[in-house]
Amino acid sequence: MKAKKPVLELRRVTKSYPGALALDAVNFTVWESEIVGLIGENGAGKSTLMKILIGLIQPDAGQYELRGNPVTLRDPANAARHGVGMVFQEGSLVPNLSIMENLFLSHEIGFRRFGFLSRRAMRETATSVLSLVKVTSDLDTPIADTTPAVRQMVEIARLMWLSRLYRQENPVLILDEPTTVLTEGERKTLFTILTEIKRQASIILISHRLQEIVGNSDRIVILKDGRNVTEFEAEHANIAEIENRMVGHTFAAERYRENEQIEPMNEIALEVRNLSKRGVFEPITFSLRKGEIVSLVGLVGSGKEAVCGCITGLEKPDSGTISLHRKKLALGSPSETVRAGIGHIPIDRRSEGLALGMTVADNVNLLVLDKLKAAGLINPPLEKKNALRMIEECRIKTPSFSAICANLSGGNQQKTVIAKWLSSKIQLLVLDHPTRGVDVGAKEEIYRLIRNLARDGISMIIMCDTLEEDIGLCNRMLVMKDGRLVSEMSCSLARKPNPSDIIALIV
Template sequence: METLIEQDTGVVLALEGITRRFPGVIALDDVALTVRRNEILGLVGENGAGKSVLTKIMTGIYQPDEGRLMLDGKKVVMKGTADAIRKGIGVVFQEGSLIPNLSVTENLFLCHEARFRRFGVLSRREMAAEARRVLEPMNLDVDVDLPVASISPAARQMVEIARMVWLCEQYGASNPIVILDEPTTVLNDGERDTLFEILNRLKSRASMILISHRLQEVLENCDRIVVLKDGRNVTEMPTSGLDIGDVEKLLVGHDFAGDRFRESEQRAPGEKVTFRVDQLAKQGEFAPLSFEVREGEIVSLVGLVGSGKEALCRCIAGLERYDAGTLAIEGKTPVNGSSRSAVLHGVGHVPIERREEGLALNMSVADNINYLVLDKLKVGGMISTRREHEHAKQWVAECLVKTPSIHAACAGLSGGNQQKIILSKWLSSDVRLLILDHPTRGIDIKAKDEVYRLIRKFANAGIAMIIMCDTLEEDIGLANRLLIMRERRLIGELEASAHAKPTPQDLIKLIV
């Protein structure tokens, strides 16, 4: 095998027969992977397929129990992330690693300031000049003296990638390999397009491994794709000629075509109006608007980022105050700007940032599921441990949450299972209106299907929902009705019954 790698000068990194075991589980089983010079390689798989463990092996966090890593045709052992970077392999994690209160320049060269010392004095002017040089290929027009907290999520992502390429090159890597873990999770469509334009330019001096649940962006922007399932290789092949259906079948073993969003389970809403807003407005965010949501109805808010839909949902959830108008849940009005009052009136909120806002990560699965129903779990005025455990186990089973036990901390679960815990928390409570902010962001295709099942379960239970989705296809597929927002105004609506769905093109004409 070593001879083959030396002959194929295009291969810069090869993983051969990689196996990694943990107590009671084989995380990786004889996995092989190659990375070629100046390419973007897509690495996809469901949560638990082995992508994270493979990344940690490539960056020295874990050592393989069997197999080897070959870098430029020579066997290497990564002794940690710093050693991996010195050898030319770095990772940009989904959560990000920049320090918000430090400047762009300070983040770029953190722990490497010695390169800019002259006679013991740090030259900030030289640092800033080098920062501008490093960011130039990223086509990033930011003031390098600004704190990172003040720049956009897309710009932060570019800074992280530029930092990693710079670090690898400083240690002499002629073709750095940068692993990108879900880099587009917090980006809008325009920012994603910009990111991939820049990544394709960077291919002239680096190779990249793109880990993403967004199969369309993998197929559109990667040269080749590696699919993992249950810790094993499924395939390694060029992306040309593949479509999403092909990859989905490889991931889960069957087609999702025809009923991707469980449209066959979509029910007509009831007659009862659960939620109503009347001339609701917030200065600078959205103009006066009125609409209602009926019992069991799923209403999708559709519009570009900045159209006003995000601020509207925050006001409904009590996270922000509105300036004018009224809103009512089954005829009763929560205190303006009070999330606690909103919850007490039956308003639930599944936030886009589930790890920061939706869960208490260091608390157990049971504690998170039971949080809203503790009063119902009391016996004689005291919370019953038996009832707590029974309630949590019931909803873990109902929502198909994969967890070692109900006592496991939520921090250790996959994104899809964390999302299911948030949904189970609301499904088991007295929620009457549920706001779903990008409910499938950052989770795999199988977990998405399970989230869609739970959304249909909410609707069948008569719960009204307002959703904002990652794609127009998802908005259309899930919704009974779509409300169109443009330039901070509600400009119209479209019906989306199960058998008469509008097309994405119908919406694009309205929102742009």
């Protein structure tokens, strides 16, 4: 057997930003035909390292070698020529162009025959490239009409094709949190495809789902505070130990702070009556008590997302009423809903929850500006005080309260959205996958914040990443299937249901 060779080597790479040493003399190697899992807390430096690998940013110091040769990559196009590419968290495809146009974007020249673009040659190549990632959609479908899963596959296919175009053997594909936007089934498909692609490429995989990293990587590298902590073969991995190395301490057995679960108060907070939306969900009636946490569970498409959408005002039901503390809500109006005291932590915080160009303080204070006024004017010391309190309470890792949100790491942007709602005066909070994309330590923080809210009498409707999380966090669970409420279960401390019982109901 041929000995494996390193494809890519970074030595003592350093990168600093004002107020943040993002990478401190980091070493990183990728071998031929391997999947390397890169993990670490929010803000550990993972994305920064990847941006250096593709030439999006330049390191302050350190060496970069590809296939044994020193390189300086000017930009991602330059990296692509060297067979290194990245699938972006936010996607880098052009929405109004088709799948095929996106595949070959700015490289169409290779398909020119006698001065004309050969659509036929393009189609043939596209079909063959897409078969690698098992995409069978019509090549003319605009990217805007495809699912995040398909978009991701098109990006992977494009990177594989580019490496072929530039005759680079064993390209390196970087996937930064690829599974946060995928359903369970799509995640499985992704890993099946990656395992096949691995025969001709190396893959760097970033994820906060440690199970997924352990199950699908060959080797695991841990970063902490911009430094190498350790690396090891995945077969020797132990999740508890990894968490410990990542965060610096071990976690209590009471994962979801179940031991802090309180009995909700008697007073009814939210009442939903005969709410329905044709073709999406049938009339549903339920209520929430003050301080109660209710989980909505069901498969994607079971109607749970639409029910939440109607409560937050983002969707309009066909019939029914929603009342908060006996006051009927105007339906289908997000601004009215906010005014009534309903908060919403959306699943896609990057695009919906946060003003990325504004500072951490601006975002955190956005909903409480009138409380921070003195004599009718915004009072900067009050603003600063509230921002600092929330940064501390939510443990947002930021160089200062005046840092621009776009410069925070992904997980810390999410904590900022949560802080925004926590500092506002709400009575009900709808949480759509609140722990997605956050590290184990930050998850614990979020569980703690949720429990504190409940203790303050705030009611919550929650949809979680895993059934275990739903069960652990909620007082009661509503199970939906095919647009109907099929079961309602108590999740009191003494009587937590088993995930397997719930799965039997939802599939």
